[in-house]
Amino acid sequence: MVDQLPNLGREAEMLAAMGMTSIEELFADIPSEVRMKDDLPLPPPQSEEEILSDARRLLGSNVALGERVSFLGAGLYRNYVPASVFQLVTRGEFLTAYTPYQPEVSQGMLQAMWEFQTLISELVGLPIANLSLYDGSTAAAEALTCSVRVHTRKATQKDTVYVSELTPPDRLSVMQNYCQGAEIKIKLLRHNDDGTLDMDSVSDAVGSCGVYVEQPNPLGLLDGGVTQLKEILGEHTALIVAVQPVSLGLVEAPGHYGADIVVGEGQPLGSPITGGGPIYGIFACSKPYLRLMPGRIVGRSIDVDGKTAYCLTLSTREQHIRRHRATSNICTNETLIALMGAMHMALLGPEGLYDLAVRNMTACIMGKQKLATIDGIRMPHSNGDHFNEFAIELPGDTKDCLEYLDSVGIVGGFNLSSWYPERTNWMLVTFTDQTQANHIDLLVRHLREWISTLEVAA
Amino acid sequence: MSHLFEHNGAKGQGYSQPAPVLPATEITLPSGLSRKALPRWPRLSEPEMVRHYTWLSKRNFGIDTGFYPLGSCTMKHNPRVNEVIAQIPGIADIHPHQPEHHLQGLLSIFHEMQYMLEVCAGMDQVTLQPVAGAQGEFTAVRCIQEYFRLRGEVQRTKVIVPDSAHGTNPASAAMCGFEIVEIPSRTDGRIDLDALRAVADDTIAVMMITNPNTLGLFEEDILEASSIIHDVGGQMYYDGANFNAILGITSPGLMGFDAVHFNLHKTFSQPHGGGGPGSGPIGVKEHLAQFLPGPLVGKRAADDDELDAAVDENWYHWYQPTHSIGKVQQWHGNAGAIIRCWAYYRRYGRGLRTMSEHAVLNANYLRHAIHKATKEAGVDSLVVDGAEAKVAKHEFTLSLAPAKEAHGISAMDVAKGLLDMGYMAPTVYFPLVVPECMMVEPTETESKDTLDTFATHFAEVLQVDAETLHAAPITTPVRRVDEVYAARNLCLRHPYDDE
Numbered sequence: 001m002v003d004q005l006p007n008l009g010r011e012a013e014m015l016a017a018m019g020m021t022s023i024e025e026l027f028a029d030i031p032s033e034v035r036m037k038d039d040l041p042l043p044p045p046q047s048e049e050e051i052l053s054d055a056r057r058l059l060g061s062n063v064a065l066g067e068r069v070s071f072l073g074a075g076l077y078r079n080y081v082p083a084s085v086f087q088l089v090t091r092g093e094f095l096t097a098y099t100p101y102q103p104e105v106s107q108g109m110l111q112a113m114w115e116f117q118t119l120i121s122e123l124v125g126l127p128i129a130n131l132s133l134y135d136g137s138t139a140a141a142e143a144l145t146c147s148v149r150v151h152t153r154k155a156t157q158k159d160t161v162y163v164s165e166l167t168p169p170d171r172l173s174v175m176q177n178y179c180q181g182a183e184i185k186i187k188l189l190r191h192n193d194d195g196t197l198d199m200d201s202v203s204d205a206v207g208s209c210g211v212y213v214e215q216p217n218p219l220g221l222l223d224g225g226v227t228q229l230k231e232i233l234g235e236h237t238a239l240i241v242a243v244q245p246v247s248l249g250l251v252e253a254p255g256h257y258g259a260d261i262v263v264g265e266g267q268p269l270g271s272p273i274t275g276g277g278p279i280y281g282i283f284a285c286s287k288p289y290l291r292l293m294p295g296r297i298v299g300r301s302i303d304v305d306g307k308t309a310y311c312l313t314l315s316t317r318e319q320h321i322r323r324h325r326a327t328s329n330i331c332t333n334e335t336l337i338a339l340m341g342a343m344h345m346a347l348l349g350p351e352g353l354y355d356l357a358v359r360n361m362t363a364c365i366m367g368k369q370k371l372a373t374i375d376g377i378r379m380p381h382s383n384g385d386h387f388n389e390f391a392i393e394l395p396g397d398t399k400d401c402l403e404y405l406d407s408v409g410i411v412g413g414f415n416l417s418s419w420y421p422e423r424t425n426w427m428l429v430t431f432t433d434q435t436q437a438n439h440i441d442l443l444v445r446h447l448r449e450w451i452s453t454l455e456v457a458a
Numbered sequence: 459m460s461h462l463f464e465h466n467g468a469k470g471q472g473y474s475q476p477a478p479v480l481p482a483t484e485i486t487l488p489s490g491l492s493r494k495a496l497p498r499w500p501r502l503s504e505p506e507m508v509r510h511y512t513w514l515s516k517r518n519f520g521i522d523t524g525f526y527p528l529g530s531c532t533m534k535h536n537p538r539v540n541e542v543i544a545q546i547p548g549i550a551d552i553h554p555h556q557p558e559h560h561l562q563g564l565l566s567i568f569h570e571m572q573y574m575l576e577v578c579a580g581m582d583q584v585t586l587q588p589v590a591g592a593q594g595e596f597t598a599v600r601c602i603q604e605y606f607r608l609r610g611e612v613q614r615t616k617v618i619v620p621d622s623a624h625g626t627n628p629a630s631a632a633m634c635g636f637e638i639v640e641i642p643s644r645t646d647g648r649i650d651l652d653a654l655r656a657v658a659d660d661t662i663a664v665m666m667i668t669n670p671n672t673l674g675l676f677e678e679d680i681l682e683a684s685s686i687i688h689d690v691g692g693q694m695y696y697d698g699a700n701f702n703a704i705l706g707i708t709s710p711g712l713m714g715f716d717a718v719h720f721n722l723h724k725t726f727s728q729p730h731g732g733g734g735p736g737s738g739p740i741g742v743k744e745h746l747a748q749f750l751p752g753p754l755v756g757k758r759a760a761d762d763d764e765l766d767a768a769v770d771e772n773w774y775h776w777y778q779p780t781h782s783i784g785k786v787q788q789w790h791g792n793a794g795a796i797i798r799c800w801a802y803y804r805r806y807g808r809g810l811r812t813m814s815e816h817a818v819l820n821a822n823y824l825r826h827a828i829h830k831a832t833k834e835a836g837v838d839s840l841v842v843d844g845a846e847a848k849v850a851k852h853e854f855t856l857s858l859a860p861a862k863e864a865h866g867i868s869a870m871d872v873a874k875g876l877l878d879m880g881y882m883a884p885t886v887y888f889p890l891v892v893p894e895c896m897m898v899e900p901t902e903t904e905s906k907d908t909l910d911t912f913a914t915h916f917a918e919v920l921q922v923d924a925e926t927l928h929a930a931p932i933t934t935p936v937r938r939v940d941e942v943y944a945a946r947n948l949c950l951r952h953p954y955d956d957e
Contacts, residue, residue: 001806004535005816006905014823014906026818026849027707029676034712040705041577042808048539051804058567059548059797061769063560066551075788076553082473084508090541092522093515097732098531102873102883103941104934108518109732112511115462118951122497128950131733134589137788173784177600181635224488250485252493274544275564276554276789277589278735290948296733301944304929308460309936313944319592319629320888324638329629332590332723332738336731346462346507347472350496355475362480385487406557414555437479 001045063411065273069439070411071367073389073430075136075168075218076276077244077268077360080433085270085343094339099296099332103311104303110310113335114298116342120284123248123345123353124262125255129284130295132338133330136265137171139281140212140242141178142294142328143261146285147210147238148184149292149327154236156207160185163212164197166219168419175212189213195221195381195391202232210238210261215254216247218419219428220364220389221381230258238289245269245282246433247387249357261285268432270341280334280341291317294328296335356433361387363431363440370444371429376451380426389430391416391423396454398427404450410443462510463952465500472504498954517935518732519882525908527824529853529885529897530624530672532702532724532817537805540727540798549797554789558775559767564793565774567800568755571739574803578810579698579718580711581741585750587791591699594719594738595630595666600783601742601749602664602693602717603634608781611691614663618654618687622647622673622889627666627697636663646845647673647855647891649683658690668697669713670704670851672889673844674821674897684714693717693746701725702901703818703852706811710741717742726799728792737795751786752778816902817852820909824900825854827913835917840864844892853899855892856884862894865924869894874930874938875919881912 002008015021046054065078089095093108100106113131120129133139144161152158163175165188172186179186189211190201197213205211211233216222230239241254243264254262267279285293291314299313319326348356364386371377376395394401398415405412416426431440502510520526526533544550548563558565572584588594599617606614617631618639628638639662641653648671665687669677677683684694696710696718702725710718722728723736730736742750753776760773806813825843832838844855861867873883873896885897900909919927931937 001809001812004537004805005812005902006908007816007820007902008812010906011816011819014819018822018826023815023819026815026822029678029847029849030704030708031678031681033681034708036706036708036712040808040810042574042810043804045807045809046804048537048805051801052539052543054804055543055546055797055801058563058769059543059546061563061767062548062552063556064547064551065553065556066547070553072553072555074555078551082504084472084504086545088508088511088515091512091515093518093520094732095541095729096520096522096526096533096536097518098526098528098533098730098882099733101528101885102519102877103939104874104931104936105519105877105882106732107935108514108516111461111517112514113733114950115952118463119497119499121951122499134593135787135789137785138593168788170785170788174786174788177784177786178633181633183635222488222491224491227490248493249496250487250493252491253497256494257490272550273553274550275552275561275793277787277792278794279789297950299944300949301940301947303936303940304938307936309939311939311941311944313941313948313950319625321625322629323625324628324632326625326629326632329592329596329626329633330590331592331626332730332736333734335733335735336729337735339732342462343507343511345499346502346510347504348499349469349472349501350499351469351501352472352475353499354496355478358482358485359475359478361485362478362482365484366479385485385491402557411553411556411560433475435479 065411068409068411069442071413071429071443072411074414074428075265076273077388077432078273078434079268081270081272081344082347085340088343089336089340094336100312103309107310110298112339112342114300114310116338117298119342119345120282123245124243124284125253126262126284126286128290130293130297132334133281133283133295134334135277135279135281136242136263137174139263139283140171141175142283143240143263144175144179144184144210144212145182146289146293147240148182150289151209151236151238155209159183160187160208161210161212162187162189162205162208164189164214166191166217168218195219195384196223197225199225202229205237206233208237210240212240214242216244216387219381219391220386221384222251222387227257244388246357246360249353250361261289266341270344271337278334278337280337292327295330296333359433363435364388366437367429367431367440370440374444374447388432389428391426391428394425394427395451396425398425401427401450405446408446410446462500465502465506467501467503472502472507524880525904525912526882527884527898527900528882529899530699532899532901534727534901535903536727536729537802540801543801544794544798549794562767562769562774565755566769567797569757569774571796571800572755575720575739575741578705578709579741580709581718582744583747583750584739584741585754586739586796587751587787588738588740589787589792590736591719591721591738592626592630593786594740595626596633597751597786598695598717598719598740599631599634599664601746604749604781604783605746606663613661616661617663618657618665620649620667622671622891623666624697624699631666643891647671647675647889649677649679651679651682654683654686658686660690662687662690662692664693664695666695666697668700670700673855674850674853675845675847676851680713699724700852703814705814707814717746722795722799727802728795728798735792735795737792737799748780749783750779751784752782754779813902820900820902820904821850821852821854824898824909824913825850827909828916831913831917832920835921837917837920840920844895853897856896856898857892858894858896861920867924867927869896871927872919875922875927877931878933879915879919
């Protein structure tokens with residue numbers, strides 16, 4: 001602690017200046033009944049070297065995906081973040097700033113976020129983006145409550161939203177927590193056996209406030225039917241589409257097929273997986289949602305000399321002004337991670353995004369081609385096109401398969417029975433720009449071996 | 459270049475990528491889903507990109523740049539080793555769905571952090587999942603809501619919030635569906651017990667309050683306030699924004715609170731990154747623990763066949779609370795922030811009390827130094843304490859109302875004058891109960907010399923004539939920004955030539 005406290009040893013001098021003789025006098029207003037009687041039951045202070053050594057030992061014992069061959073995704077995707085992003089984002093002027101309440105000395109971050117808003121806006125094909133929400137799930141949840149604020153007055157299904165039944169339960173749970181306070185009913189949209197959205201089910205959603213689907217869907221399937229939704233739903237129901245942002249190097253921007261709000265996990269652009277946080281949530285929308293949307297927004301303005309300057313704007317939606325009538329309680333968001341996203345997008349450029357999307361999608365295609373050669377593995381949605389991942393049905397228990405793969409140094413896919421209990425033996429296998437052809441060969445070889453152990457047992 | 463979109467160089471990108479594993483011609487897409495035009499992103503080489511963001515960084519002020527006395531935000535130094543630790547692959551390159559035996563190191567750190575926060579707050583169970591202070595508030599109020607539902611006390615539809623509270627308090631409670639009852643504070647910002655008694659009845663679910671309060675003063679009547687609420691069957695919620703004042707000295711548990719959130723980006727030095735990420739764990743007493751968002755981390759003795767993957771004699775595991783409200787973030791919260799804050803707390807360990815003592819010492823010393831400097835400069839009549847108090851805690855308020863009355867100099871003018879002196883300005887116009895308010899929080903990581911110099915410069919700013927101050931700042935990258943213009947002429951993205 002010595003290196004963090006510049007006034008250690010100067011306490012007496014400082015107290016004397018105030019006419020005091022002990023630190024205790026500074027706490028005289030805290031009644032004895034609420035005083036802590038004992039020292040905190042915590043370990044003794046450590047030096048930087050000792051902390052780093054403990055951190056290396058403990059974190060070093062975790063299995064980092066880069067040490068293995070990994071096929072685990074399911075919403076978070078291993079990627080490569082260019083070195084310059086890490087170098088720049090740890091500049092103290094960015095890293096150690098607070099929210100830009102004094103715009104005159106915060107132009108750097110404000111402009112970077114205005115640029116981020118533009119990059120996201122262009123990416124998803126909508127005119128407005130905020131400067132991030134916490135993650136994809138909270139962005140999705142805020143999109144639902146936003147759609148109700150905008151549409152419930154004219155809706156025939158008041159306070160009602162529809163969400164794809166494939167939405168992962170953890171994401172759905174976040175939505176439920178955010179929606180229950182406003183008594184919003186969340187109904188489910190069905191999918192067909194081939195994984196695509198059931199259009200009859202979509203007609204049920206007509207007259208509701210919002211419809212939430214994912215593109216690619218949680219099983220990696222790209223669904224052309226999603227482009228027809230806006231026409232079915234009409235202007236009084238918000239079409240909310242969640243995206244894997246890298247896919248938009250190949251896949252049409254949802255704003256161009258009628259989406260009113262686009263959300264998503266920004267992580268694949270700019271951020272390592274980091275155990276699921278901090279990452280950043282994307283939130284973009286069209287003009288009718290602007291004044292009822294959540295989160296911070298930067299606007300371009302001028303200073304007193306007429307020079308271009310940036311500042312936070314539309315703050316009257318926010319909690320520090322509107323208090324309990326605010327559009328959201330969000331205050332702290334994920335600005336620095338969004339900045340990493342902006343830096344990555346700036347380095348990629350349009351063609352780099354396309355190349356990155358191609359690397360992700362072709363890895364997935366190669367995975368499909370090679371896994372299709374394994375006897376005993378069924379691909380329930382094999383007729384569709386997939387980005388990053390697809391479901392397979394195994395001839396045995398997924399948990400058993402994952403344990404086997406783990407024993408040979410492979411982080412297998414995701415056990416889908418934990419999302420969809422009725423889908424026993426299903427596994428989601430994920431391929432990203434970090435997947436190499438020999439990784440897939442290794443997976444195929446060991447899946448075959450695992451299957452042969454089942455046959456022996458049978 | 460003045461902004462990113464003026465770069466439109468050669469087709470290519472700022473970093474080269476390996477070839478795809480298959481040619482792009484292998485790709486098929488459903489009809490209508492093929493992207494027609496790529497986003498109009500800029501085209502920059504790496505040197506251009508590095509220079510752009512370095513230029514932007516130079517137009518931004520952080521703690522590393524200079525003194526950052528932003529009240530209520532606890533802008534303490536962010537130790538750099540924490541950034542090194544956060545890049546270790548065992549945190550940067552792990553997936554939350556990996557099996558427990560891949561993540562024993564992470565789980566043991568989570569377990570240690572739960573425990574550390576529990577003993578600091580006097581709570582029985584902590585969850586690390588909420589990713590910001592406001593989300594922590596929301597999560598805790600949700601847990602209390604479910605607690606009352608399970609008890610059948612559905613008539614409890616109201617949440618009490620003092621008028622001096624942070625705006626997130628009423629916003630978070632309203633998001634849970636509660637009606638907000640705002641009660642007036644006394645002129646010193648402290649809680650008005652009579653006003654509290656007047657609204658306390660069996661329709662109250664929660665009272666949300668911070669202590670020390672938003673004026674930096676300790677609520678001496680906090681036990682009485684707690685018993686008023688508990689007597690009508692309500693719950694007490696502690697807003698941990700001001701936790702930096704009390705670590706190891708008192709705790710929300712001792713004050714009678716049932717639930718608390720922590721702002722790890724304030725008290726435990728997670729860098730705030732210009733607006734986030736933060737981390738907002740919550741702690742609760744036993745009766746609320748079963749409602750927390752899961753999973754939580756527990757531990758048991760490791761079995762023999764687990765010792766290879768174990769980091770000590772224990773096995774750390776996830777478990778679900780029995781009546782969990784579910785999730786508030788899809789994964790395990792901001793794990794990377796938790797790791798940084800673990801590294802931070804380890805520096806102090808049981809000495810965290812010294813950290814809080816120095817935070818309070820510095821705040822009181824600066825208050826004293828400002829009064830002394832303004833007196834010596836003959837401008838002490840222009841600034842008064844925001845509230846009468848012998849001692850403040852980790853922050854204090856000043857009122858520039860006399861300066862406004864005498865010379866038309868507002869708190870904002872003084873704030874902009876301080877920017878010209880090379881400082882971040884204190885928080886202004888909050889809390890609202892203090893006219894022309896300036897809230898100052900130096901934190902424990904500023905030296906006496908910095909505090910002395912700031913006090914002198916503060917007095918100097920007060921000697922500047924009103925006209926000059928109205929025109930401040932003049933030395934910053936831009937001068938006073940027209941926020942009204944920004945709102946009336948909305949420009950929220952780069953206007954491309956064809957727009």
